[in-house]
Amino acid sequence: xxxxxxxxxxxxxxxxxxxxxxxxxxxxxxxxxxxxxxxxxxxxxxxxxxxxxxxxxxxxxxxxxxxxxxxxxxxxxxxxxxxxxxxxxxxxxxxxxxxxxxxxxxxxxxxxxxxxxxxxxxxxxxxxxxxxxxxxxxxxxxxxxxxxxxxxxxxxxxxxxxxxxxxx
Amino acid sequence: xxxxxxxxxxxxxxxxxxxxxxxxxxxxxxxxxxxxxxxxxxxxxxxxxxxxxxxxxxxxxxxxxxxxxxxxxxxxxxxxxxxxxxxxxxxxxxxxxxxxxxxxxxxxxxxxxxxxxxxxxxxxxxxxxxxxxxxxxxxxxxxxxxxxxxxxxxxxxxxxxxxxxxxx
DNA sequence: TTTTATTTTCAATTTATTTTGAAAGTTCAG
DNA sequence: CTGAACTTTCAAAATAAATTGAAAATAAAA
Numbered sequence: 091x092x093x094x095x096x097x098x099x100x101x102x103x104x105x106x107x108x109x110x111x112x113x114x115x116x117x118x119x120x121x122x123x124x125x126x127x128x129x130x131x132x133x134x135x136x137x138x139x140x141x142x143x144x145x146x147x148x149x150x151x152x153x154x155x156x157x158x159x160x161x162x163x164x165x166x167x168x169x170x171x172x173x174x175x176x177x178x179x180x181x182x183x184x185x186x187x188x189x190x191x192x193x194x195x196x197x198x199x200x201x202x203x204x205x206x207x208x209x210x211x212x213x214x215x216x217x218x219x220x221x222x223x224x225x226x227x228x229x230x231x232x233x234x235x236x237x238x239x240x241x242x243x244x245x246x247x248x249x250x251x252x253x254x255x256x257x258x
Numbered sequence: 259x260x261x262x263x264x265x266x267x268x269x270x271x272x273x274x275x276x277x278x279x280x281x282x283x284x285x286x287x288x289x290x291x292x293x294x295x296x297x298x299x300x301x302x303x304x305x306x307x308x309x310x311x312x313x314x315x316x317x318x319x320x321x322x323x324x325x326x327x328x329x330x331x332x333x334x335x336x337x338x339x340x341x342x343x344x345x346x347x348x349x350x351x352x353x354x355x356x357x358x359x360x361x362x363x364x365x366x367x368x369x370x371x372x373x374x375x376x377x378x379x380x381x382x383x384x385x386x387x388x389x390x391x392x393x394x395x396x397x398x399x400x401x402x403x404x405x406x407x408x409x410x411x412x413x414x415x416x417x418x419x420x421x422x423x424x425x426x
Numbered sequence: 427t428t429t430t431a432t433t434t435t436c437a438a439t440t441t442a443t444t445t446t447g448a449a450a451g452t453t454c455a456g
Numbered sequence: 457c458t459g460a461a462c463t464t465t466c467a468a469a470a471t472a473a474a475t476t477g478a479a480a481a482t483a484a485a486a
Contacts (some may be wrong), residue, residue, distance in 0.1 A: 093385050096373045100392070103369050110362055112280035114444075128387040133463080145448045148464060169454080169461060179394040194278055201271050205264045217261050219296040224268070226347040301433080311476045316434060330479070337484070339432060 097126055101140070116142060117150040120174060123160060130163045130172035158185050184242055191238050195231060202228040269308070284310060284320040289327060289343060298340035300333045326353050332426060344423040352410055359406050377402055 101122040108118025121139055124131070136147045151173055154160035159182060163172040176182055205224050208217055269290040276286025287308055292299070304315045319341055320335055322328040327350060331340040373392050376385055 091373070091375055091377060091378050093378060093382075093388060096376055097388060099369075100373055100388075103366075107362065107366055108278050112278050116444075125391050126384075126388045128284075128383050133408055144463085145447065145465075146445055149445090152464090171463080177391070179391070179398050180283075183398060186357055194275065198271075198275055205259070208261050209259060210261060214261075218276075220261060220265060220294045223293055223345070223347070228316050230347050230351060250307055284474075312433085313435075313473055313477065317475090320434090339433080 097123075100126065113152070114144060114150065116140070117153055120147065120150050121154055124154075124160060124173060124175035125177065127175075130165075130174040132170050132172055136173075157189050178232075187238055188242055191235065191242075195235055195238070199228065199231050199235065202231065268294065282318065282321075284308070284314055285321055288315065288318050289322055292322075292328060292341060292343035293345065298333075300338050300340055300341040302338075304341075325357050355406055356410055359403065359410075363403055363406070366397065367399050367403065370399065372416075 101119050105115040105119040106121035109115050120136055123136060123139060133144060133147050133151070136151075137144055140147075144229075151160060154175075155162065158176075160173055160175050163174050165172055176185070202224055205241070206221075208221055210217060212218065212221070272290035273283040273287040276289075277283050281347070288304055291304060291307060301312060301315045304310070304319075305312055308315075319328060322343075323330065326344075328341055328343050330344050333340055344353070368386050370392055374389075376389055378385060380386065380389070
């Protein structure tokens, strides 16, 4: 398989996977392109390689930067901005976990905390079911929160090394 | 807070969280409604409570069943079908992990396996970067696969009990 | 079998999301 | 300053996804 072909395949599939995870297809594609680009590249490079508009590139790059997955690079003596992705895939995974936790899990736990206090007959079947379900989801969420925290703090070799043995 | 109010809040927020995870809002809402309904309910109940069409309910229920999160229940002597959600939230989480693994992680690993074999100069910077990145992502994916398998096979008390200590 | 209740399907519509592109904004060399 | 190079913004257009609703299919009752 030729490199250009493989790259193309990787970028377009990465975009498709992204959408399944609630991530904008183009954002995932830009990220994929940056992951396989050894050197920083410009907005124009991205526009050309993915055949998308300048505005689109700009917005999605901004988004990737807000996830700390991509950084803006100013080369001395160059007018244009360059962009480069974090290449350590463990750091990428960690960063995504951290962000999704903050953006999704935390708000969810906050919501559940607000649904605690139900007026009325605690012996009523519907009420009991509701209170129990909220409590269960909260417990699950809190445990997930703790596990993810440990994963984030763990050393890079978490996924590649010894931690798996703990599960066995 | 009144029960009806809390339920409404839960259902609508659950829908919003779902969309962030690439899940159809209505599907998430139907699931939430079923989670807090102690007894099985009909398509008409769902239509009414969520103000959505019959076709919409039917399609999303079918989808929830394909995830094994909801089951169809035929009550003896009743013409209508009833639906009920798995209430054990650990089983729900396990089932979702299992399905997403099958639907997303497995295909991703398959793709990466196909991008292995690149023609041409292995010393070329672009080629080296590409091969290395694919290998790294594959390694991460495989480790995630194993960890998730252990989680799925673990007892229900994984999240609620002792497993967390292993991380400390 | 025929009728009636219920479920399923899917083309058309509506709604939501993404993308474009040109204008406005910014930065910096001269 | 001035103007060219480059970046950002955002309303409008294009695309994608979800929803409707009524017709077709199915299943049970009469």
